[in-house]
Amino acid sequence: MIGYLLRRMLGAIPLLLGILTIIFFIIHLAPGDPTARFFSPQVSPEVIEQMRHNLGLDQPLHIQYLKWMKSFLTGDFGYSLGQGRPISEIMPEVLWNTLQLTLVSLVIIFVVGMLIGIVQAVRQYSVADNVLTVLALFFYSMPTFWFALMLSLIFALKASQWGWPVVLPSSGMATVGTEWLGRGAILRDRLLHLILPATALGIGTAAGVARYMRGAMLEVIHQDFIRTARAKGLSERTVIFKHALRNAMIPIITLLGLYLPFLLSGAVLVETIFAWPGMGSTVVNAIFQRDYPLVMATSFVIAVIVVLGNLLSDVLYAVVDPRIRAE
Amino acid sequence: MNARKGLVGAAAALCALLAACGGGEGGAGGAAAGGPVGQPVNGGTAIVAVKSDFDAFNPVTSTALTTLDIVKDMLFTPLIRYDEKLNPTPYLAERWELSDTAVVFHLRDGVTWHDGQPLTAEDVKFTFDLAKAKETASLLGSAYLTMVKSATVVDPHTIRFGFTAPHAQALDDFWWAPLPRHLLQNVAPSALAQAPFNRQPVGSGPFKLASWQAGQAVTLEANPAFPASMGGRPRLDRVVFRIIPEATTRMNELQAGTVDVNYSVQPDEAKQLQGQPAIHVFHYPSREFTYLGWNATRPLFADARVRRALTQAIDRNRLMAAPFMYGFAQAGSSVIPPISPMNPGLQPLPFDPAAAKALLAQAGWTDSNGDGVLDKGGQPFRFNLITSASNRLFSDVATVIQQQLKAVGVDAQIQTMEFQTLLRAHKSREYDGIITNWTWDYFRADPTPLFSCAEARKPSSANRTGYCNPQADALMQKGLAATDPAQAKAVWTEFAGLLQQDQPVTVLFWAEEIGGVGPRVQDVRMDARSKLANVTQWWIPAARQKR
Numbered sequence: 001m002i003g004y005l006l007r008r009m010l011g012a013i014p015l016l017l018g019i020l021t022i023i024f025f026i027i028h029l030a031p032g033d034p035t036a037r038f039f040s041p042q043v044s045p046e047v048i049e050q051m052r053h054n055l056g057l058d059q060p061l062h063i064q065y066l067k068w069m070k071s072f073l074t075g076d077f078g079y080s081l082g083q084g085r086p087i088s089e090i091m092p093e094v095l096w097n098t099l100q101l102t103l104v105s106l107v108i109i110f111v112v113g114m115l116i117g118i119v120q121a122v123r124q125y126s127v128a129d130n131v132l133t134v135l136a137l138f139f140y141s142m143p144t145f146w147f148a149l150m151l152s153l154i155f156a157l158k159a160s161q162w163g164w165p166v167v168l169p170s171s172g173m174a175t176v177g178t179e180w181l182g183r184g185a186i187l188r189d190r191l192l193h194l195i196l197p198a199t200a201l202g203i204g205t206a207a208g209v210a211r212y213m214r215g216a217m218l219e220v221i222h223q224d225f226i227r228t229a230r231a232k233g234l235s236e237r238t239v240i241f242k243h244a245l246r247n248a249m250i251p252i253i254t255l256l257g258l259y260l261p262f263l264l265s266g267a268v269l270v271e272t273i274f275a276w277p278g279m280g281s282t283v284v285n286a287i288f289q290r291d292y293p294l295v296m297a298t299s300f301v302i303a304v305i306v307v308l309g310n311l312l313s314d315v316l317y318a319v320v321d322p323r324i325r326a327e
Numbered sequence: 328m329n330a331r332k333g334l335v336g337a338a339a340a341l342c343a344l345l346a347a348c349g350g351g352e353g354g355a356g357g358a359a360a361g362g363p364v365g366q367p368v369n370g371g372t373a374i375v376a377v378k379s380d381f382d383a384f385n386p387v388t389s390t391a392l393t394t395l396d397i398v399k400d401m402l403f404t405p406l407i408r409y410d411e412k413l414n415p416t417p418y419l420a421e422r423w424e425l426s427d428t429a430v431v432f433h434l435r436d437g438v439t440w441h442d443g444q445p446l447t448a449e450d451v452k453f454t455f456d457l458a459k460a461k462e463t464a465s466l467l468g469s470a471y472l473t474m475v476k477s478a479t480v481v482d483p484h485t486i487r488f489g490f491t492a493p494h495a496q497a498l499d500d501f502w503w504a505p506l507p508r509h510l511l512q513n514v515a516p517s518a519l520a521q522a523p524f525n526r527q528p529v530g531s532g533p534f535k536l537a538s539w540q541a542g543q544a545v546t547l548e549a550n551p552a553f554p555a556s557m558g559g560r561p562r563l564d565r566v567v568f569r570i571i572p573e574a575t576t577r578m579n580e581l582q583a584g585t586v587d588v589n590y591s592v593q594p595d596e597a598k599q600l601q602g603q604p605a606i607h608v609f610h611y612p613s614r615e616f617t618y619l620g621w622n623a624t625r626p627l628f629a630d631a632r633v634r635r636a637l638t639q640a641i642d643r644n645r646l647m648a649a650p651f652m653y654g655f656a657q658a659g660s661s662v663i664p665p666i667s668p669m670n671p672g673l674q675p676l677p678f679d680p681a682a683a684k685a686l687l688a689q690a691g692w693t694d695s696n697g698d699g700v701l702d703k704g705g706q707p708f709r710f711n712l713i714t715s716a717s718n719r720l721f722s723d724v725a726t727v728i729q730q731q732l733k734a735v736g737v738d739a740q741i742q743t744m745e746f747q748t749l750l751r752a753h754k755s756r757e758y759d760g761i762i763t764n765w766t767w768d769y770f771r772a773d774p775t776p777l778f779s780c781a782e783a784r785k786p787s788s789a790n791r792t793g794y795c796n797p798q799a800d801a802l803m804q805k806g807l808a809a810t811d812p813a814q815a816k817a818v819w820t821e822f823a824g825l826l827q828q829d830q831p832v833t834v835l836f837w838a839e840e841i842g843g844v845g846p847r848v849q850d851v852r853m854d855a856r857s858k859l860a861n862v863t864q865w866w867i868p869a870a871r872q873k874r
Contacts, residue, residue: 032747043470044776045787050464054517083541084383084521093541152579160583169585171576173543176374176567275571277542288717290747 001318005311012307016300020072023299024065027292033057034081034290055081068296077300082291090282091297097173098278101267104194105202109259113206114252117213121221122240132210140207148200148273155196169193171275197274201267209255216248223247249320257313261306371867372565373848375588376577380542380570383525386503387458387465392766393590400859401547401566402530403504404557406432406451409856413668415498418557419446419505419531427493427810430501434484437554440507441535448486452478453508455488463516467503475500494807495815496669499771504531533561533863544569561863581606581843588851589843590858594653597841605846609853612657613840614664614767617721619712619728619833624756624784624793627710634830635676636686640735641728642678647836651724656836661823662765662774665837666855668812669772671820673827675834683735694736701736709738710759713752716743721762724835728762754787761791762835772819775803778831794831847871 035051052058056067071078077087116136120129139147156170169175169192178189220226221244229239268280279298286294318324381394384402389395399405408418417423420432438446455478458468474497477489490497507529514522528536534547545568549561569586571577574593580586582603592600592608600606621628621637628634647656659665660675687693692701692708701708712729714721722743729739739760744752752758765777776782780800782790802822809815842858844851849868852861 031751036747036750043466047464047469050461054464079521084525149575157579157583170579171571172569273573273576
């Protein structure tokens with residue numbers, strides 16, 4: 001197993017370097033450059049040239065590439081041209097912000113999605129099954145940005161106007177002034193801030209997971225070994241959660257591997273609407289501003305996560321399925 | 328999402344300082360809304376929602392509008408400020424002697440940097456030299472200080488600036504704030520844009536930087552040692568700028584009372600807010616004009632009559648109303664801001680499709696084959712109209728203009744582009760017509776970069792229409808050199824008249840700046856100077872200081 005993991009990781013290195021090389025040239029070949037933000041009519045082209053020189057953008061592309069590669073290989077991502085600070089300072093901050101959001105929504109996606117799917121499969125064609133199917137379809141088809149805006153409208157604005165006991169914060173990661181409170185209060189405040197964005201980010205995907213779970217579970221429930229388990233007198237709970245669930249997990253684990261990178265990179269809309277300073281908005285801003293070093297650093301992180309996500313789901317297959325382990 | 332948010336990368340980076348006066352809506356901020364609130368008291372935290380993160384709290388390197396508002400009004404002390412009528416008033420400089428060739432500023436005594444060091448004329452000269460250094464590639468030095476040649480320290484509290492030539496509105500060269508020499512003298516000018524100072528500035532203004540959580544919030548706190556002669560300690564303890572990119576979220580927070588000030592309100596939202604007694608909407612003319620630029624280097628638009636005809640074919644009033652600007656815009660004929668003292672107050676060319684057709688016929692454009700599109704020498708009047716894909720307002724406006732031009736037999740093909748791609752086409756003059764905007768970041772009227780012949784054929788210069796008229800050149804030279812305001816205004820009026828005839832660009836409208844203020848913070852005033860012009864006067868009644 002360890003040897004397998006190592007092989008996979010080593011195999012990923014040329015893949016990552018290839019991805020980074022392609023992205024480097026694509027982003028540099030895109031029209032425009034970071035000095036485009038100085039678009040005052042009074043700035044003369046000579047000054048723009050000087051800025052390009054200061055940023056090293058006047059050198060031939062292959063030299064820029066080699067320079068970037070060299071500093072990248074020594075672990076230096078350089079300076080963000082848009083934010084004017086080292087990327088080594090930006091990335092941990094942004095990644096941690098995103099991770100808080102996506103981990104919570106990942107929990108929502110899989111816990112809620114799987115539970116609903118199991119209930120539906122066990123009670124196939126019941127009223128609950130039908131209602132949940134309609135609800136799942138409803139949330140699955142809802143555009144994220146619209147759902148996010150509705151959440152914020154109802155649970156933040158209307159809740160405060162109608163005097164509800166709980167008003168959820170509609171933006172940011174913390175209430176102004178919380179930094180002087182104790183740890184418990186800070187944690188509670190952070191969780192409150194997480195509810196709306198994590199729900200908006202997770203609900204549609206959770207509905208999708210529920211559909212997959214229902215399908216996979218139904219397939220398993222009707223197989224012989226489940227009848228055997230019931231026949232030997234196991235409780236229904238044990239049958240479902242121990243015998244059936246484990247066998248129905250394979251497609252869900254594939255989904256987990258696929259969603260992991262998506263959650264770290266694809267939360268742009270939710271991050272923007274809820275003013276959550278994470279990876280999604282950082283990547284998009286970096287691309288719009290042609291902040292080359294930051295584009296490269298974020299691409300690297302996303303590429304690594306995609307590779308790791310795939311690896312993780314392969315490892316999890318082996319954990320749940322002894323047949324794969326044996327190979 | 329909403330139209331104007333799309334520009335984020337670009338608009339956030341617009342380098343601009345609010346200037347010029349006028350407009351605005353009456354004084355008393357939330358007082359009208361919250362009933363009688365008594366005498367101003369100190370204390371409390373105001374929360375301001377802004378659209379995007381700040382770039383660098385450094386007057387020499389920053390290029391972002393909101394950042395420079397904070398630099399000028401809160402963190403640093405510019406040499407001069409402006410009153411509501413846009414007359415220069417003493418600030419760091421308590422008085423000055425202005426002549427045609429130089430200005431001598433006498434700095435106030437007792438102003439210190441936030442670290443306790445005294446602020447002297449050496450700091451002012453250091454900042455000027457830094458801005459002028461070629462390696463800095465500073466916007467300040469290259470764009471605003473072109474008419475200022477040198478700085479000489481006379482004594483620790485006196486500094487003399489020499490001009491390259493006599494020019495009008497010379498004091499407007501000095502809106503910027505000095506940087507602390509003792510903290511920055513070892514930073515190479517080419518590395519200034521990345522100096523750690525920009526994120527941990529030590530200023531001299533009424534507020535100090537307390538914290539900056541990137542992408543989330545910037546907290547400024549009152550500077551208790553701020554000299555009484557310059558206004559003394561601000562009334563608020565703290566001002567927190569929260570970064571909320573989505574317009575709807577900013578609105579929700581303002582209405583829920585979780586933020587006190589929404590720094591950028593969309594026109595449609597402003598309309599909605601105006602019906603709410605608890606919210607006060609400030610709006611005033613900005614220095615940003617939205618225009619349709621005609622590429623004069625293309626044969627199609629080389630004839631001024633054609634450009635004039637197209638201007639008359641566009642109903643600009645319709646663009647200023649709902650569902651575009653909802654009335655939060657002003658008509659303008661010239662490219663000099665309607666709020667500038669140099670604005671000639673010329674009426675824009677009227678919307679008149681019949682006159683437009685006649686002019687086009689004069690220029691040789693007639694519909695000889697009856698297909699509804701004008702033609703000349705067998706060529707149909709068809710052109711590409713490009714605009715930014717991320718700005719929904721612009722693409723909507725383009726569609727309306729397309730319809731209106733069709734009515735006079737002109738076929739505009741709309742093409743939307745990613746912003747940087749658009750910019751490249753614009754800069755290299757590889758387009759027919761473009762809908763975009765300029766923001767004047769200058770207190771002084773200086774349209775030369777946009778319209779002078781010297782810039783007309785230079786690659787990637789600001790004269791992106793390629794317009795060249797020696798008569799306009801002469802007028803601009805005269806206007807810039809006139810030191811008497813009345814005389815200068817006469818020249819600019821003549822210039823505006825000429826531009827009215829030539830129409831190198833069709834000014835569609837001047838958008839207004841809009842800010843919303845909730846009921847908690849009192850005495851907020853926003854006008855053409857800045858949305859923070861009187862931030863030191865903002866206060867919160869004692870009963871409402873705790874949230």
